[in-house]
Amino acid sequence: MRVKANQIEINYEIFGKGQPLIMLHGNQEDFHIYEELIEILKDNFTIYAIDSRNHGLSGKSIDFSYDAMTQDVYQFIRQLKINKPHILGFSDGGIIGLKLSIFAPNLIDKLIICGANYHPKGLNKKIIKALKNEYKEDKSPYIKLMLEEPKIRKKDIKKVTLKTLILVGEKDVIKTKHTLKLHQMLKKSKLIILENETHDSFVVHSTKLAPYIMEFTKK
Template sequence: MFIEVNNIKLYYEKVGSGYPLILLHGNGESHDIFDITVNILKEYFTVYTIDTRGHGNSSPVSELHYNEMAEDIYSFIHKLELDKPFLYGFSDGGIIGLLLSIKYPNLLSSLIISGVNTNPNGLQKKWLILFKIIYKFKKTKEYKLMLEEPNITIDMLRKITVPTYITVGSKDVIRENHTNLIHNNIPNSQLKIFNNEDHGSYIINSDKIAKYLLEILIMKHQKK
């Protein structure tokens, strides 16, 4: 299905029934990385998987910026009249979730993010160097985005009031001390480290993140 927001069209799929849960993919990906996850979660939630602008079946764009992507999701939630949905974001999807929770503190019921950074230096140095080399040759908007954004400050993180759950792989591209900085500056956030997992191995085409989401969200859903 398509929905028009901010003069572009976002492609999304909706399955299941129950409390709304939005899943957001990472850089250069699309909603289909969550196929296994959705098959599990649809028994418990109404699951919305979205292709962010410039990705998948959504409208192509000449440039990518996290703030614009966040505004797209804000408009999506309001156009569909979703009442304080859960939001799970992987990598870039998690950055979008952070920006939404900073700017719109009452928008979400809970935020779950995996493998996020608040600035490009949150990436391990070897990966940051590699991405710079790749961008030098390819000049793609996806790599440009990773090298220039996001720019989320500690003060911005401290404004987040929604219950926040952070996950990271023990072999992630995100620096361990950077993940700890995010966790330590989002009030009452919880951190889970997936041992022997890299940036996306427990998320893409995996049931592990679905089981984790069920573990933390079913209890909250039952309280509503």
């Protein structure tokens, strides 16, 4: 299915029935990373699985920023008249979820962030070096986005009052101290560091998130 939101065609699918849950994927992915998770959660949630702009089957645009993608999701929720959805965001999707919670907090019920940073400096130095080398080779806008964004102000993060669950792998590419700082700034957040997990091992084509989501979203 497609809907025009923020001047861009957004590709999405709806699964299941229950509490509304919007799933946002990471950089250079599409919503199919959640296929296995959707199978488990669709008995309890109405799941809206979205392809971000310039990803999957969604429209293409030279305006490629987290601000633009946040507006896409905001307009998507408004267009489909989704009432107080939970947001699940992985990596770039987590950044979008965080920015949406700052921009339109009354639109969301609860926020689940997996492996997301609020500033490029939150990535470990080894990854930053690898990304810079890759960008020199192909000038990819996806890599450029990770090197230059996000730059979310700490004072804005501190204003967020949504109940938030932060999940991160013990071996994530994001510095643990960066995630701890995010947890400290989000007043109503819970942090879970998953032992022996990497950046995406507990998210992409995995069902490991299911029990955490079920528990966290209980009314």
